[in-house]
Amino acid sequence: MAIEADVVVVGGGLAGATAALSAAREGVHVHLISAKESTLRQASGLIDALGYPDPDGRSPPLANPYDGVDDLPDGHPYRVVGADALREGLALFDDAVGDRYRGGHTDRNALVATTSGRAKPTARYPRSVAPGLVSDDRDTLLVGFEAATDFDAPLAAERLTAAGVPFDVAGATIAFPGDYRADAAVTRLAHALERDEDAGNGRSTRQRLADRVRPHLGDAERVGFPAMLGDAHVEEVRADLSDRLGAEVFEIPTGPPSLPGIRLEDRLFEALDEAGVSMTTGNPVVDYETDADGDIDRVIVDRNGARIPYDADAYVLATGGLVGKGVESDRDGPREGVFGCRVPAPDDRMAWSEAGAFADHAFARFGVDTDERLRPLGSDGEPEFGNLFAAGGVVGGADVAREKSASGVSLATGLVAGRTAAEEA
Structure with a gap:
């Protein structure tokens, strides 16, 4: 027997939680599926919006993250969804975490000292920091x-x-x-x-x-x-x-295991529960089926060897990028791991990276291309599925580690993907 919802979100990190909360606010029934512990447990707990729009190592950090959006390349997620999506995503985050975080009183970045002795630009930071x-x-x-x-x-x-x-x-x-x-x-x-x-x-x-x-x-x-x-x-x-x-x-803030990250994950899952989002954790999506129009009809979850179908009108893909294992790679090239969506990459594998650990690597921007509604696009420029929307690290076009934009990209795309999925449903 299938488990039914209006919107199914695949992925339980910051992007998945944001998409689920965004969709739930539109009044639809949302079910979130998370195969493993969130990458939030390995993250600092800081919410970076945009620290360096041109991360060449010479530019100073941005005082206001919104000032740098127009300087980003056209394919960047912020250029696709717009600066207002970032602003609204941060507002949704502020509402979810309450007084546990600071920074919501201003558009300006704060500079937080790190364990390495650097000053990191970030938009939101735990109260304890x-x-x-x-x-x-x-x-x-x-x-x-x-x-x-x-x-x-x-x-x-x-x-x-x-x-x-x-x-x-x-x-x-x-x-x-x-x-x-x-x-x-x-x-x-x-x-x-x-x-x-x-x-x-x-x-x-x-x-x-x-x-x-x-x-x-x-x-x-x-x-x-x-x-x-x-x-x-x-x-x-x-x-x-x-x-x-x-x-x-x-x-x-420290590296993994990160107590601020664990605290944030706990709070977001509390917020999901308060919003009426149902959840399945610890079980991966291993397959999917399409309908007569080629849209996604259901996803299949492996629960201790049993194949459990989850039916919805719309789906959000928020499984992460290369680090989160949402994007996989082998000698044939990179690909998205659940639905097989196209991940553009240079044919020459030598062009995937540059000399130097902190260089401008092409692989750092690997992810699916999307339209303005965040539907993954095939090689013909058309949506691969009419009812699938992508959010977070699985969306390509941003070198979030160098830009200091990972959390902001998750919030902005999560907000839009959840909202458009709810509209589709």
């Missing part, structure tokens, strides 16, 4: 842990100083309170701070942490830790440590 903005001129102490080896606080402080930040910044590496291995899981350390258990000599984890930080504090008015200050109760941990240190505590 806000006190650490580079535009803030308060003197700062960065603190790393011997048990969390992916953040070298003294090196990050040195790089920020060299970049000319408007404050004094120092870095210190200390032992995390309690008995932890040098490669202890970030989640384990976060839970220790959240539970605030006895860490020895009758003193709690937070007490001992504050005691170890205090000798390094100097004149610093704020203290940055890697983003591991608890899971569900990060604000409680931050407030307690701030009170103990007499300086405002903030988080610095």
Whole structure:
């Protein structure tokens, strides 16, 4: 027996969640299918809109992401859906996450300090990150842990100083309170701070942490830790440590596993539930069937070997790009992995990349071509399916890593794909 909905969204990342929320707001029944954990769990939790429209390594970061949209090439997703879609996508995000994020009061990018000691332009950032903005001129102490080896606080402080930040910044590496291995899981350390258990000599984890930080504090008015200050109760941990240190505590976004990314994923799935979106997780779409007109009639989900059909009037493809495995590649070329949609690429494989890890690589822009309604196009320039709409990393034309635009592309295309799918339904 088939599971029915008006719109089926394939993909559970930021683009898929945005498309599902956008469609649900149009009053249709939406079902979201996610084959695996979202790539949000590996992401920083920052929401980048557009940091560098011409990412040649020489241009300064954009103060206002909307100012750079017209400078992008014609095939860029922002040029396809328009700057208003980005603005509306960010507004939908703001509504979904509530006061957990900052940045919605302005069109301007903020500069957030990263664990590598860089200043990253971003449009939205977690509340726990806000006190650490580079535009803030308060003197700062960065603190790393011997048990969390992916953040070298003294090196990050040195790089920020060299970049000319408007404050004094120092870095210190200390032992995390309690008995932890040098490669202890970030989640384990976060839970220790959240539970605030006895860490020895009758003193709690937070007490001992504050005691170890205090000798390094100097004149610093704020203290940055890697983003591991608890899971569900990060604000409680931050407030307690701030009170103990007499300086405002903030988080610095880290690489995977990313607690800010996990927190964001949790909140988005709560928002989907509140919007009435039904969900299937942990089971991949493995096939599809078409109707007499060649449109998608149903998708087939593999559930422990059983083939379960999902019927809808319209579908949104939001499976990600090369990183998210929504776009696959072999010696025959790249292709979209669920519906086999065309992914344009140079015939000469040597032209897929350039010399240098951070060069302007063609493969970074691989994805489906779309029309203005975000329907994937075949080699003849016509939609491959009349009722399939694409969103996020599976849409080609953007080098999101160099542009710092990944989240914005997901929000803008997710908003439009969800809305147009609802209209089709």
